[in-house]
Amino acid sequence: MKKILSTLIIVIILTFVSTCAFGDTVYATIGGKLSVTSTDLNYFIAQASGPNQITNAQKSALINQLIEMKLFNYLGMQNGYQNQPTFQDQMAKQEKALLTQAAYQQYIVKPSTPTTAEIQAQYNTNKSKYVTPTKADVSQIVVKTQTQANVIMAQLKGKTGNSLNTTFSQLAKAQSQDTVSAKQGGHIGVYSQDTTIGQYKTIIFGMKKPGVAQPFAMSGMYVILKVNQVYPGHAMSLAEATPIISEFLQQQAMSEVAQNWFNVSLKQYGIVNQANLVKYIGGSASSPVSGSDLVSRSSSISGSGIAISGTATLATINGSNITVADINRAINDTIVQSGQSNVTITPKLRQQIYNQVVFPKLLLAVAQKNNLQDTITYQQMYTFAQMDLLANYTVEQLVVNKVSVTQAQAQAFYNQNATQIGQPFAKVQTQIMNQLKQQAVQNGIQQIISQNIKLVVTFNTDLTKSSGVPEPQNNTTSKPTTR
Numbered sequence: 001m002k003k004i005l006s007t008l009i010i011v012i013i014l015t016f017v018s019t020c021a022f023g024d025t026v027y028a029t030i031g032g033k034l035s036v037t038s039t040d041l042n043y044f045i046a047q048a049s050g051p052n053q054i055t056n057a058q059k060s061a062l063i064n065q066l067i068e069m070k071l072f073n074y075l076g077m078q079n080g081y082q083n084q085p086t087f088q089d090q091m092a093k094q095e096k097a098l099l100t101q102a103a104y105q106q107y108i109v110k111p112s113t114p115t116t117a118e119i120q121a122q123y124n125t126n127k128s129k130y131v132t133p134t135k136a137d138v139s140q141i142v143v144k145t146q147t148q149a150n151v152i153m154a155q156l157k158g159k160t161g162n163s164l165n166t167t168f169s170q171l172a173k174a175q176s177q178d179t180v181s182a183k184q185g186g187h188i189g190v191y192s193q194d195t196t197i198g199q200y201k202t203i204i205f206g207m208k209k210p211g212v213a214q215p216f217a218m219s220g221m222y223v224i225l226k227v228n229q230v231y232p233g234h235a236m237s238l239a240e241a242t243p244i245i246s247e248f249l250q251q252q253a254m255s256e257v258a259q260n261w262f263n264v265s266l267k268q269y270g271i272v273n274q275a276n277l278v279k280y281i282g283g284s285a286s287s288p289v290s291g292s293d294l295v296s297r298s299s300s301i302s303g304s305g306i307a308i309s310g311t312a313t314l315a316t317i318n319g320s321n322i323t324v325a326d327i328n329r330a331i332n333d334t335i336v337q338s339g340q341s342n343v344t345i346t347p348k349l350r351q352q353i354y355n356q357v358v359f360p361k362l363l364l365a366v367a368q369k370n371n372l373q374d375t376i377t378y379q380q381m382y383t384f385a386q387m388d389l390l391a392n393y394t395v396e397q398l399v400v401n402k403v404s405v406t407q408a409q410a411q412a413f414y415n416q417n418a419t420q421i422g423q424p425f426a427k428v429q430t431q432i433m434n435q436l437k438q439q440a441v442q443n444g445i446q447q448i449i450s451q452n453i454k455l456v457v458t459f460n461t462d463l464t465k466s467s468g469v470p471e472p473q474n475n476t477t478s479k480p481t482t483r
Contacts, residue, residue, distance in 0.1 A: 132236060134231065136227050
């Protein structure tokens with residue numbers, strides 16, 4: 001498939017999903033060129049919800065999303081954005097990613113349903129793993145100073161039961177800086193031990209029983225937590241554990257399929273420099289390094305007593321070399337993204353990252369070799385991915401790139417909300433400016449939609465009678481049409 005697409009080809013591709021069979025319902029037409037149809041909707045539903053059922057209201061919302069997406073596609077084509085090198089480069093990268101995804105779906109995702117016996121065996125062997133986490137119902141009061149927190153603690157001292165609950169709720173409503181929970185008397189919901197993090201996890205689940213914890217500092221504020229109720233975890237029954245076990249066994253089976261496919265396909269479609277790979281993977285574990293200096297320190301590595309250069313080729317996939325430096329950079333990225341420090345680079349880690357780098361390149365090579373880009377499934381994926389990319393690119397050009405927020409605007413916002421923010425302007429300036437820009441972008445998008453909605457023809461309630469779908473927003477009184 002060509003990387004450089006002419007305007008004509010783009011129009012053909014964008015209308016591919018809208019070119020529908022006889023009887024296909026047309027929900028909207030944009031600029032007389034692009035249509036939003038029931039074929040579009042059905043594909044969109046499959047991508048958005050998978051096998052899950054969605055309501056008519058959700059269908060209506062999806063129709064509106066399709067209308068907006070195609071509206072920005074139309075505006076993008078009107079401005080010739082599809083011909084800009086930046087967009088074409090982005091689309092070329094997207095094409096490779098989609099082909100890789102198509103190959104993954106084709107060769108790796110093999111539906112499998114574990115048998116009852118397999119589930120029972122996994123449960124019997126690993127009963128200690130299948131427990132429900134402890135949960136706790138929690139309320140909080142957030143104040144600006146340690147003094148305020150101490151005063152509140154003094155007012156709560158000695159109170160129990162309903163008296164404690166009432167006093168805490170009243171104090172939260174009157175003094176808490178968290179305006180959302182304050183309206184609920186400080187109530188912030190039920191927390192689970194397996195998903196709660198940081199100080200909240202330590203304090204909430206360190207209490208073991210209902211009560212009020214000592215105040216602690218967080219983000220320049222002071223937090224008082226109250227555990228209202230504790231729900232202890234318990235061992236799961238087989239019935240409770242079955243969905244978890246089933247998913248685990250399916251993932252395990254898919255991992256085996258992926259590993260087997262990788263081994264076979266690498267021999268068939270790739271060239272491995274086994275000598276270099278053995279030297280690199282078999283190298284000794286390095287001394288602990290941080291993400292900031294990993295690349296510079298691992299441009300070469302000693303393995304089995306022999307130094308191997310960062311430029312050494314480990315494998316060649318579809319004519320593209322994968323070098324030691326490529327794997328080292330991937331290791332660096334992994335460490336940086338994890339936020340860890342003092343990571344020891346072991347042979348096992350090098351092997352894992354090597355596989356992770358080679359695997360998608362191998363998927364892409366196999367997809368291209370087997371012409372997956374010619375399949376209907378891929379063409380549908382490509383069409384919607386291109387619509388999404390062009391819509392986002394158009395939003396960037398028409399809105400995002402034209403929005404700017406000044407320090408004066410940020411200062412004005414801060415002055416109006418200083419009490420609620422509770423931190424110095426210098427500390428929150430960047431956050432405020434980002435928030436104001438995001439709001440300005442959303443306003444700009446809605447303004448463009450409002451200004452251009454005349455390009456969209458939607459249909460009246462006759463549509464709902466035949467389709468069961470609530471009428472989309474921004475509608476006119478035009479009658480629905482079918483093809």
